[in-house]
Amino acid sequence: MQVHRLTWKASFAAAALAIVAVGASPVTAAEPASGNALIEADLWPTLQKDIFGAKVPAENASVVTIEAPPRADDAALVPVTVRIPADAAKRVTRMTLIVDKNPAPVVAEFAYGPAAGEGERVLSTRVRVDMYSNVRAVVETDDGKLHMATKFVKAAGGCSAPALKDTDAALADAGRMIVKTLETTDAAAGLRQGQLMIKHPQYSGLQLNQATGFYIPARFVREIDVKRGNDLVFKMTGGISISEDPNFRFTYAAGSDETLDVTATDTEGKVFTGRTGPKGS
Amino acid sequence: MLNIFYIEFKRLRCLPGANFACFPDDPDDPREILELPRQGPHIYLEAMSALANAGVLMTMNRRTCLAAGLALAATPILRVVPAGAAGGFAVEVAPGVFVHRGQHAVFTPANQGDISNPGFVVGRDAVAVIDTGGSPIVGRALKAAVTAVTDVPIRFVINTHMHPDHVFGNVAFAAEGLTFVGHHKMERGLLARADRYLAINKELLGAAAFEGTKILPPTMQVAATETLDLGGRTLELTAQPTAHTDNDLTVTDSATGTVFMGDLLFVEHIPTIDGSIKGWMALLDRFGQTPPARVVPGHGPAALTWADAATPLQRYLTTVATDVRALIKQGRTLAEATESAGASEKDAWQLFDEYHKRNVSAAFAELEWE
Numbered sequence: 001m002q003v004h005r006l007t008w009k010a011s012f013a014a015a016a017l018a019i020v021a022v023g024a025s026p027v028t029a030a031e032p033a034s035g036n037a038l039i040e041a042d043l044w045p046t047l048q049k050d051i052f053g054a055k056v057p058a059e060n061a062s063v064v065t066i067e068a069p070p071r072a073d074d075a076a077l078v079p080v081t082v083r084i085p086a087d088a089a090k091r092v093t094r095m096t097l098i099v100d101k102n103p104a105p106v107v108a109e110f111a112y113g114p115a116a117g118e119g120e121r122v123l124s125t126r127v128r129v130d131m132y133s134n135v136r137a138v139v140e141t142d143d144g145k146l147h148m149a150t151k152f153v154k155a156a157g158g159c160s161a162p163a164l165k166d167t168d169a170a171l172a173d174a175g176r177m178i179v180k181t182l183e184t185t186d187a188a189a190g191l192r193q194g195q196l197m198i199k200h201p202q203y204s205g206l207q208l209n210q211a212t213g214f215y216i217p218a219r220f221v222r223e224i225d226v227k228r229g230n231d232l233v234f235k236m237t238g239g240i241s242i243s244e245d246p247n248f249r250f251t252y253a254a255g256s257d258e259t260l261d262v263t264a265t266d267t268e269g270k271v272f273t274g275r276t277g278p279k280g281s
Numbered sequence: 282m283l284n285i286f287y288i289e290f291k292r293l294r295c296l297p298g299a300n301f302a303c304f305p306d307d308p309d310d311p312r313e314i315l316e317l318p319r320q321g322p323h324i325y326l327e328a329m330s331a332l333a334n335a336g337v338l339m340t341m342n343r344r345t346c347l348a349a350g351l352a353l354a355a356t357p358i359l360r361v362v363p364a365g366a367a368g369g370f371a372v373e374v375a376p377g378v379f380v381h382r383g384q385h386a387v388f389t390p391a392n393q394g395d396i397s398n399p400g401f402v403v404g405r406d407a408v409a410v411i412d413t414g415g416s417p418i419v420g421r422a423l424k425a426a427v428t429a430v431t432d433v434p435i436r437f438v439i440n441t442h443m444h445p446d447h448v449f450g451n452v453a454f455a456a457e458g459l460t461f462v463g464h465h466k467m468e469r470g471l472l473a474r475a476d477r478y479l480a481i482n483k484e485l486l487g488a489a490a491f492e493g494t495k496i497l498p499p500t501m502q503v504a505a506t507e508t509l510d511l512g513g514r515t516l517e518l519t520a521q522p523t524a525h526t527d528n529d530l531t532v533t534d535s536a537t538g539t540v541f542m543g544d545l546l547f548v549e550h551i552p553t554i555d556g557s558i559k560g561w562m563a564l565l566d567r568f569g570q571t572p573p574a575r576v577v578p579g580h581g582p583a584a585l586t587w588a589d590a591a592t593p594l595q596r597y598l599t600t601v602a603t604d605v606r607a608l609i610k611q612g613r614t615l616a617e618a619t620e621s622a623g624a625s626e627k628d629a630w631q632l633f634d635e636y637h638k639r640n641v642s643a644a645f646a647e648l649e650w651e
Binding site for chain 2: 069073074077124126160166167169183207208245247
């Protein structure tokens, strides 16, 4: 966790530097990113050390796979699905979602609880992708080993794009939450599939308000606890790379009390809660 | 108050109300009708009027048409403009209402940002330009088209919404005494996106066509409705609720009933959703209840009837919404929806591959909150 916090700090320092550069010289900022050797360099070796320390994740499709479109239709809304096969699921304790070249590369970390279930574990969400980048899921098994799946996504501008299509409606609705159990046949036996949607602008801190000349301060959903009854399904710690109106679909274990309870906290300390009805709604 | 007459048209007939209209010979020509208000007694026009009212459809050759034009020019407020004087850039879709038809394309160095339909309306005292194209080059061509047909000064540049292909020619019109007009939410939307719009346009257009591009937001904000007096005709401006974007503005010419709809209407060119699919469908239903006589779409032919312009668009939006709602109900994901929703529309639109999946993505993110 210590390492993780350092990563966040480093990420925001990088973001702050980027802001200074853009502010100082808009002409330079408009140059194609491909001209910048720093950006072109493979960030992963450094990034990996920042996030996981001495542990080196190895590509391992028997433990984790990731689905993402090769070319994003909307860089601010890139759908990503992570699958952990049934054989591996019971041994997986956490999953980290990473977009290498985003200003804040760690999209989110999911720490799994007892209600995460033991069949094929699936989690889908939507992320921002700021430039052509690898998107990775790294899972940790209970033996402390790290396993990774990677997809390259062509997308640009996800973090600085003002994704809000109707700014007034987005702000008026902030905090609204829908939690539901999905009636799908996708989930394996003994598993259910849930969906969590939170209305939140997810301000990245990289969106410039040119009318004022100031960047809109970062404000995003920081933590989400998802519980089935009293048991934790997962706890998410996330950042600005999660898309506006965070959206998660996830498998969880069937149980006697199937109510899903969700508590989300944003960076301003606002707490949002939601739950399903007894049979899902 | 007509002060322009095109001689490219070959057929002339009398319309109810004793105005004349020229019809192009080619039925596919986008210039459907050129109306000529009858200006006082003139023996030539009177004779034609009588024939036309008697049901005789006259076919005029170039010389006859020119003669009619000269006859019109004899009255002081009219003048004859030689064919192609607007540089062939804009066509007159109704008296004093001109539209340039842009290409169906994404920004490229070759098209120089000429990918939407800007236009202008000529009054006795003022000209209002409506949208300015996607680069200073298009803006300058449009300005030249205005000065080719009238000496009346340009007083207003109205933007129908914030998108670069409609506002990046604004810079060509910047001058003392000129007012930029837009929806009251346009400035916020445009400025928030300015960095990206500029960077993307520079990349797509190349340095030459991008040269001189500047963001010029509205200096006059329309919160609900406003009226601009051009002398002899007015333009009614209406700020619309969120549809194509959250800052769509419609412009209605009082003299001809022509409505500039901006990107609330896409014809042939696939629509793009950057506002609200539900809001857009509701807006089209509302307009359809009392359809305008003639509409100018943001992309497509220069002018059409409401039904011709709106029907395919309504079908597209309804199909996407219906498919997406069904997939949401089945518990399908956004990624799955982009693969199947609205696929039946593929052959009906140009640039389908460029924008359709993004539309589905936007519709999904909106409709899943229902």
